């Protein structure tokens with residue numbers, strides 16, 4: 319990707335930004351406003367991902383990758399403790415963190431807990447005071463003073479994620495904290511791993527249901543491409559890997575009928591999952607003995623941890 323733009327002017331800036339905040343403070347609303355797409359899908363899934371991508375904001379000279387740091391909430395279990403540690407290291411790896419609070423509620427125990435975690439890292443933290451449409455302007459200053467006593471924020475930005483008030487200012491300020499860097503994701507990519515994994519599983523499930531014994535578990539599905547097209551339709555390109563030519567024949571079916579049916583059924587589920595229209599393209603490839611090949615497994619997204 320070009321580091322400088324065509325005119326040889328501004329350098330491309332990019333970086334990762336963590337979004338932190340108690341439930342319901344408006345993280346998804348802010349993301350949806352910034353990125354203008356329905357990206358906060360799967361937010362109700364178990365918090366197992368270390369660095370879930372919440373959204374990618376791309377312009378001609380900037381790319382901001384927003385990350386969720388789920389583990390920062392008060393740990394309630396062993397897993398929670400583990401997540402806390404990963405949240406802490408995730409915080410060290412980002413250029414900045416946005417700490418969202420709901421100004422229509424006072425500072426709560428949850429907020430104080432998060433602030434304690436933020437003190438452990440040197441990452442610049444923005445206090446993003448959301449839902450200003452719900453209060454009177456004069457209520458804001460005393461609240462800012464209260465937060466300032468708890469932590470030395472890099473910037474304090476009052477916004478309304480719902481109506482977009484001051485969100486541009488937030489973006490402008492954030493961009494100043496980004497180093498020169500590459501465009502990490504294609505401009506139209508909106509999601510990362512978790513959704514892709516579930517889509518692959520949905521496709522695999524349909525095949526297993528429809529084939530029963532003939533094609534046992536010797537198939538794997540890899541999502542090679544997932545992006546939102548200009549018309550708003552999500553394009554998904556997926557490859558179905560089988561071990562033998564005979565299996566390839568079964569999966570494709572007579573005149574491609576079988577594959578078409580797999581696509582039809584999987585698309586229905588995927589559309590329900592993503593909440594948007596989907597164009598699903600499927601290929602079938604033979605990869606002999608893929609189950610024993612370490613590299614292939616890695617390519618397909620399997621992990622050992």
Ligand SMILES: Nc1nc2c(ncn2[C@@H]2O[C@H](COP(=O)(O)OP(=O)(O)OP(=O)(O)O)[C@@H](O)[C@H]2O)c(=O)[nH]1
Nearest residue numbers: 340341342343344345346347361448449478479480
């Ligand atoms: N009035 C007002 N409501 C807002 C604003 N931002 C978000 N909300 C509302 O607050 C509620 C929670 O917003 P979400 O974006 O789902 O909050 P979240 O932080 O993503 O919540 P979790 O996914 O539970 O962590 C929704 O009903 C939003 O419409 C705002 O700026 N003003």
